[in-house]
Every structure is written in C-alpha cells, then in structure tokens.
Amino acid sequence: MYKFIIMTVVFLCGASIGGAQEQEQEPRKVTIIHAGTLMAVAGEDTLAEQSIIIEDGKITDIQSSYISEVDDAEMTIVDLRDKVVMAGLMDMHVHLAMLWGSNKNSADAALKGVSNAYKTLMIGFTTVRDLGATDDTIFKLRKAINDGDIIGPRILAAGNIIGVGGRENCKECNGAESCRKTTRDMINAGADWIKIYSSCSGSKLCSNEDGSPMFFDDEIKAITEVAKKYGIKVAAHSHPRDSALQVLKYGIASIEHGSFINDEAMDIMIRDGVYYVPTVSVMDMLEEVLEKAEGSADMLAHNQNFYDNNPGKIFEAYQKGVKIATGTDAGVVPHGKNYREMERFVELGMTNADALKAGTINSAELIDMSDELGTIEVGKIADIIAMVGNPLEDIKDIENIVFVMKEGKVYK
Numbered sequence: 001m002y003k004f005i006i007m008t009v010v011f012l013c014g015a016s017i018g019g020a021q022e023q024e025q026e027p028r029k030v031t032i033i034h035a036g037t038l039m040a041v042a043g044e045d046t047l048a049e050q051s052i053i054i055e056d057g058k059i060t061d062i063q064s065s066y067i068s069e070v071d072d073a074e075m076t077i078v079d080l081r082d083k084v085v086m087a088g089l090m091d092m093h094v095h096l097a098m099l100w101g102s103n104k105n106s107a108d109a110a111l112k113g114v115s116n117a118y119k120t121l122m123i124g125f126t127t128v129r130d131l132g133a134t135d136d137t138i139f140k141l142r143k144a145i146n147d148g149d150i151i152g153p154r155i156l157a158a159g160n161i162i163g164v165g166g167r168e169n170c171k172e173c174n175g176a177e178s179c180r181k182t183t184r185d186m187i188n189a190g191a192d193w194i195k196i197y198s199s200c201s202g203s204k205l206c207s208n209e210d211g212s213p214m215f216f217d218d219e220i221k222a223i224t225e226v227a228k229k230y231g232i233k234v235a236a237h238s239h240p241r242d243s244a245l246q247v248l249k250y251g252i253a254s255i256e257h258g259s260f261i262n263d264e265a266m267d268i269m270i271r272d273g274v275y276y277v278p279t280v281s282v283m284d285m286l287e288e289v290l291e292k293a294e295g296s297a298d299m300l301a302h303n304q305n306f307y308d309n310n311p312g313k314i315f316e317a318y319q320k321g322v323k324i325a326t327g328t329d330a331g332v333v334p335h336g337k338n339y340r341e342m343e344r345f346v347e348l349g350m351t352n353a354d355a356l357k358a359g360t361i362n363s364a365e366l367i368d369m370s371d372e373l374g375t376i377e378v379g380k381i382a383d384i385i386a387m388v389g390n391p392l393e394d395i396k397d398i399e400n401i402v403f404v405m406k407e408g409k410v411y412k
C-alpha cells in the first residue's frame, strides 16, 4: 500500500499554533478486471485479454492487455481471464414487493422485496424497473439499496399501478380529473415511472384479442400529460388489440405484454420509438397451467390461444424492427430466473446477440440511462458481470453468472 505523507499547517481560531503535523492521505482505490473475453457492447465483436479499470464506481479506462498497475493507486485485481465479461443485465418488468390476497401488509412486502432483490442481483441483474407493488414499500426498498443497507439491483419503481375497476394492487382513478390527481400523487410519493393497467389481466377472458380497453381516452390523456409535465414515462399493461392502439395515441413509452398487438400498433411503435416488453417468460407459467388442464373450457382455450400465438407475435414485431427490451414479469413468474426472458427470445427466433442486446443496451435506452448503463465503456457506471461459457454460442450460459459488480462494488 502506497502512503502519501503531506505536510499541513493547522490554524486554530485564526491563530497559528506554530507546528506542522503529518497526515496520511488515503491512496486512490482502483479495481482492475482482467477479462478473458470482453463483450463490451452486446451484438459487437468480443475482445480477448482486456483490462477494465474501475475507480469511484465508474469505468475509467479499458486497455488491450492485462495490466496490473495504475500509478499512485491501491490496486485490487479481479481475475476473470477464463470468463466472458459483459455489462450488468437489466429486467424491465418485475414486481419485487407485490403481494396477493387479503392479508397483505407492508412488513411482508418488505421481507419479500429484500429476498427478491438479493436473488435478482446475484444472477447478474444489476438494474430493474419495478412495474407495480403492493404499496410504497418498494420506494423504501429502493432507498435502502441506494443507501447500501440492503443488497439488490438498482431499482426504478412505479409503486402502485394506476387502474380502474378495483384491480388488486392498483390505485384507482375515475374520470380525467381523478386520473390527473392519482398520477400526481404517485409521482409525489416517489414514482420513477407510471404504470397503467389499460386492459384486464392475462388471467381473465377479457384480455383476449377483442377485449375492451379499461380506460376512457380522456383518462389516459390526463395521466400521460401529468407524467410528461414531471418528465416521467408511462408504461402500459396491455393485452387486447384495441387497448394497445388506444394507449399508443397518448405518448406512452412502453407496451407491457402486448399479447395481441397488430400490424398497425407495431408500425406506430416503430414510428414513435415505443418499446415492446413482451414478458414472454410468462409462457413458462402457461405451460404449467396448460399441463394441469384445470379450470373452465373457455379459460383453457384462452390460455392455449395465448400460448400458441404470443411467441409468433413477438417474433413478428422483432422482424419488423419494433424495439424490444427484456421484462420477465417476475413476481408472476419466479424471481431469480430473470434470464428466462433472453432464453425465450432465442427460442422464438431472435439471435443470441439481439437477446443480449435487449437485456442490456435496449433496456438502458428505455429508462434513459444509455449514457451510464448497458455497455462496458469508459465513463459508464461499473455494472459488470462475468460467466462461465459464452451466451453468444449458447444463450443458456447466461445462467452461469459467477461475478457481479454493481457501481464498482463486487457482490459476487
């Protein structure tokens, strides 16, 4: 350890006490990652034998060769010479602290949230967008993680979903004036995003292709206008064809699920740069539901229709050029398996590189953090992960995360 001795003259109450004393100044703390294979930008060629230099939570330099010294600094070397190193993964649709049923309370939501946050970070997801929680516990969890008291990913949180019709975990609004107030209340409570429940749940028959939108136009307009005033983006839960077409008229940033978006909706999304977060991981759950074959014949047919048509719809949007980001709906599907979205993307026909791009670069763009996250480049926040195997060759290798760094701090 280098020690720097500096001479200081101490003045007390404006009068010199006439002595000089020695003080130790802490040296700079620098971490150097030796990356055997660096996927700095998902979708671009990887580089061999690179050194990533990290200081104060940021990437300050990338050198092509293994270096082990930086002038005047205390060094920590991380040996990832036999690993693939890439930017931290991102999940744009989770519910870390959402509970269901009649006995919901903040304490249980907090405990679940702490556990789910830990699981999420440990598999390499360093940033999540939380699109709906039981109460404001998620904002407290976000703060506790930011303060370093709890281990978890960076959270952008919506808090309660804004909805109509008595949906569980929603804040109700009714009429434009009421929707304006509810949106303001959510933003004042700490929402980074506004999430609206613009169609009914995928687990109900009314979410089918011809299902009716739940809001009136003036209500959605009121919500998006307030959000825009505060510089906050709106994500819309939407299954039926017409609810997607409705919300797209009012400047929303992302369609969640989008199970029955049609060509017209896709064209508008391309034109307006609206993101598609298809939450295809839900197919894992649907597979189980269909296997059990419980419930009414109508509901079975409904689930089968989702299962048969949704992956094709997502592939169609991908081929057309709709921007796609990863979002698992973890909370509906299990937490700690957020990699499933990228695996499902590849299963439905996306290239491995594009699936990894959806989980990094695209997600960073959706949350307006492209300057800070999504790639390993000088100046960006040091959210860095490493794995055994290469997900460009086998996407399942994205499950083999052995190293997680968030903002320059090593968690795994």
Ligand SMILES: [Zn+2]
Pocket: 093, 094, 095, 131, 132, 329, 332
């Ligand atoms: Zn959801």
